[in-house]
Amino acid sequence: MIETPYLLFLGDAPDQLAVKVAQGIKDWRPENSVGQFRMQGCGADLGLKDMTLAEGKAAGAKTLVIGVANRGGMISQAWRDVMVQALQMEYDIASGLHNLLRDEGPLTAAAQTHGGTLHDVRVPSVGYPIGNGVKRSGKRVLAVGTDCSVGKMYTALAMDAEMNKRRMKSTFRATGQTGILITGHGVPLDAVVADFMAGSIEYLTPDNEDDHWDHIEGQGSLFHASYSGVTMALIHGGQPDALILAHEPTRTHMRGLPDYTLPSLETLRDTALPLARVVNPACEVVGISVNTQHFGEDEALSYLEGVEKRMGLPAADPFRQGAGRLVDALDAM
Amino acid sequence: MIETPYLLFLGDAPDQLAVKVAQGIKDWRPENSVGQFRMQGCGADLGLKDMTLAEGKAAGAKTLVIGVANRGGMISQAWRDVMVQALQMEYDIASGLHNLLRDEGPLTAAAQTHGGTLHDVRVPSVGYPIGNGVKRSGKRVLAVGTDCSVGKMYTALAMDAEMNKRRMKSTFRATGQTGILITGHGVPLDAVVADFMAGSIEYLTPDNEDDHWDHIEGQGSLFHASYSGVTMALIHGGQPDALILAHEPTRTHMRGLPDYTLPSLETLRDTALPLARVVNPACEVVGISVNTQHFGEDEALSYLEGVEKRMGLPAADPFRQGAGRLVDALDAM
Numbered sequence: 146m147i148e149t150p151y152l153l154f155l156g157d158a159p160d161q162l163a164v165k166v167a168q169g170i171k172d173w174r175p176e177n178s179v180g181q182f183r184m185q186g187c188g189a190d191l192g193l194k195d196m197t198l199a200e201g202k203a204a205g206a207k208t209l210v211i212g213v214a215n216r217g218g219m220i221s222q223a224w225r226d227v228m229v230q231a232l233q234m235e236y237d238i239a240s241g242l243h244n245l246l247r248d249e250g251p252l253t254a255a256a257q258t259h260g261g262t263l264h265d266v267r268v269p270s271v272g273y274p275i276g277n278g279v280k281r282s283g284k285r286v287l288a289v290g291t292d293c294s295v296g297k298m299y300t301a302l303a304m305d306a307e308m309n310k311r312r313m314k315s316t317f318r319a320t321g322q323t324g325i326l327i328t329g330h331g332v333p334l335d336a337v338v339a340d341f342m343a344g345s346i347e348y349l350t351p352d353n354e355d356d357h358w359d360h361i362e363g364q365g366s367l368f369h370a371s372y373s374g375v376t377m378a379l380i381h382g383g384q385p386d387a388l389i390l391a392h393e394p395t396r397t398h399m400r401g402l403p404d405y406t407l408p409s410l411e412t413l414r415d416t417a418l419p420l421a422r423v424v425n426p427a428c429e430v431v432g433i434s435v436n437t438q439h440f441g442e443d444e445a446l447s448y449l450e451g452v453e454k455r456m457g458l459p460a461a462d463p464f465r466q467g468a469g470r471l472v473d474a475l476d477a478m
Numbered sequence: 479m480i481e482t483p484y485l486l487f488l489g490d491a492p493d494q495l496a497v498k499v500a501q502g503i504k505d506w507r508p509e510n511s512v513g514q515f516r517m518q519g520c521g522a523d524l525g526l527k528d529m530t531l532a533e534g535k536a537a538g539a540k541t542l543v544i545g546v547a548n549r550g551g552m553i554s555q556a557w558r559d560v561m562v563q564a565l566q567m568e569y570d571i572a573s574g575l576h577n578l579l580r581d582e583g584p585l586t587a588a589a590q591t592h593g594g595t596l597h598d599v600r601v602p603s604v605g606y607p608i609g610n611g612v613k614r615s616g617k618r619v620l621a622v623g624t625d626c627s628v629g630k631m632y633t634a635l636a637m638d639a640e641m642n643k644r645r646m647k648s649t650f651r652a653t654g655q656t657g658i659l660i661t662g663h664g665v666p667l668d669a670v671v672a673d674f675m676a677g678s679i680e681y682l683t684p685d686n687e688d689d690h691w692d693h694i695e696g697q698g699s700l701f702h703a704s705y706s707g708v709t710m711a712l713i714h715g716g717q718p719d720a721l722i723l724a725h726e727p728t729r730t731h732m733r734g735l736p737d738y739t740l741p742s743l744e745t746l747r748d749t750a751l752p753l754a755r756v757v758n759p760a761c762e763v764v765g766i767s768v769n770t771q772h773f774g775e776d777e778a779l780s781y782l783e784g785v786e787k788r789m790g791l792p793a794a795d796p797f798r799q800g801a802g803r804l805v806d807a808l809d810a811m
Contacts, residue, residue, distance in 0.1 A: 275704050278735045278738060340705065340708070368756050370610075370611030371714075373756075381704075401610075420706075423738075423741075
């Protein structure tokens with residue numbers, strides 16, 4: 146559990162793309178951030194109030210969140226100096242960087258001296274159980290993709306936000322570092338040891354009220370040779386009542402695998418649903434989330450209409466149109 | 479790589495079941511063991527020559543292999559004393575116990591002093607790559623099960639032994655601790671971090687001669703809620719040319735999951751084959767391995783005949799009948 150609110154560290158990010166994590170926090174949990182901390186040469190701006198560490202502290206910030214990707218696989222001296230100062234001012238620090246905070250001597254020393262916590266959200270901090278497959282109460286929805294990085298996290302966050310707006314009972318369940326930083330907790334599934342993957346997702350999505358929805362952040366794809374095992378564990382550990390098919394229609398091959406084409410939505414449906422029904426025989430595919438960012442408005446709408454007709458399921462781009470129709474489909478179950 | 483030959487440590491094993499690992503080594507790699515080391519009260523016997531540590535050393539043993547399961551989740555003082563003596567006599571030690579040798583102070587100290595190696599085969603010693611899905615040369619066969627522990631390792635070892643007898647090019651590829659101790663190397667897949675599972679199997683089964691067969695040790699089951707992700711990674715990382723369906727017909731529910739029934743062989747085939755074809759479109763299901771240990775001879779033969787007719791594929795119990803017909807099917811590909 147990462148303590149909120151945050152001061153968002155953008156460092157010397159060269160551009161907006163480098164602060165994707167901070168942008169996600171600002172977009173989905175604006176109430177979690179008091180401001181942004183930028184260093185000389187920073188080319189990114191979230192439109193939040195610029196603050197020094199002292200100003201952030203005065204505004205109530207508990208945790209300095211590293212909202213920027215680093216370059217060259219190391220934490221620079223300049224970043225480290227800021228982090229040590231933050232620890233001296235009794236901030237905690239949270240990071241999803243590959244380079245762990247805990248591997249930096251000056252940070253662990255300062256954290257120990259000042260009683261701060263270093264949250265490396267890329268590595269599990271919990272001893273997860275082995276999955277037991279026992280049916281849990283409450284409802285769960287999982288987006289499964291034709292490929293990696295097609296908008297599964299966005300879809301889950303958008304459905305959660307829509308349910309919150311409707312005052313439905315709903316929780317976003319993060320399974321990756323960005324999601325964990327956005328919500329302050331979750332399971333870094335790609336770093337969990339194989340035997341405990343399904344169990345970690347059972348742990349993440351426990352028994353709940355019958356009308357409560359967990360929106361489980363999807364990972365990988367059943368059709369992605371590198372990560373399909375992670376997706377499989379999510380399906381069996383997550384025990385979804387509903388699947389959303391997620392797709393990016395302009396992708397010419399599987400991400401990072403130039404020799405692999407994407408499956409059709411029909412193939413994805415016919416593969417994922419029987420596997421989900423192993424653990425939850427009542428599971429249904431209820432909708433399709435299409436990432437139409439590379440289409441113009443007309444092209445996007447006509448593509449969505451075509452998919453909807455072809456698949457007989459509501460198809461929407463939650464970024465373009467909101468997740469209302471996907472939530473309608475869940476609500477109707 | 480664990481140095482052979484071994485002296486097999488049976489300790490104070492209460493019975494034969496407790497020395498399953500040592501039995502596997504003796505059955506499958508008899509040339510790898512010079513003898514057995516038993517302590518007072520040992521209720522197990524492999525029929526190997528009983529040796530002291532000194533006698534084992536004189537017979538050429540390089541590694542003391544812990545071939546017995548321990549009780550109560552700890553390494554006893556009596557075991558530890560033997561291990562320290564072994565290290566002093568310049569043995570290496572190899573173990574698949576959950577309790578790691580490296581967590582025992584006296585063992586790490588003795589290993590350091592005498593230059594010995596502690597092999598904890600339950601934890602990876604290699605930084606595996608991320609899987610890349612690139613087609614590899616050579617041939618690979620993987621057994622996939624209707625459940626865990628239905629005889630997949632045995633099937634792979636039996637097919638490898640049969641191919642060796644026929645002077646075909648063949649390697650058993652271990653993915654679990656028993657298999658690793660039997661062959662001296664492999665990937666402890668259940669302990670690999672999620673993101674690297676498929677890559678670890680690509681690493682384990684590299685490019686090879688066109689007529690060489692890798693027999694990849696299967697793990698878990700696509701239908702086992704706890705471990706299906708591991709199985710999925712094996713299928714996509716292993717890139718099998720051939721699948722063997724493995725089944726134990728008297729199992730009333732999935733191992734450890736009392737609420738889950740086993741899938742039919744047809745369902746297993748129809749689930750596993752399309753998933754395997756994602757990475758290897760030429761993959762075929764070529765045979766069925768049935769563990770008939772709970773059947774009498776007549777019942778076993780009639781069951782196998784029925785399965786063979788029903789599935790249109792050779793069905794055999796490699797323990798009862800040898801793996802000849804399964805290897806015939808592979809050889810015919």
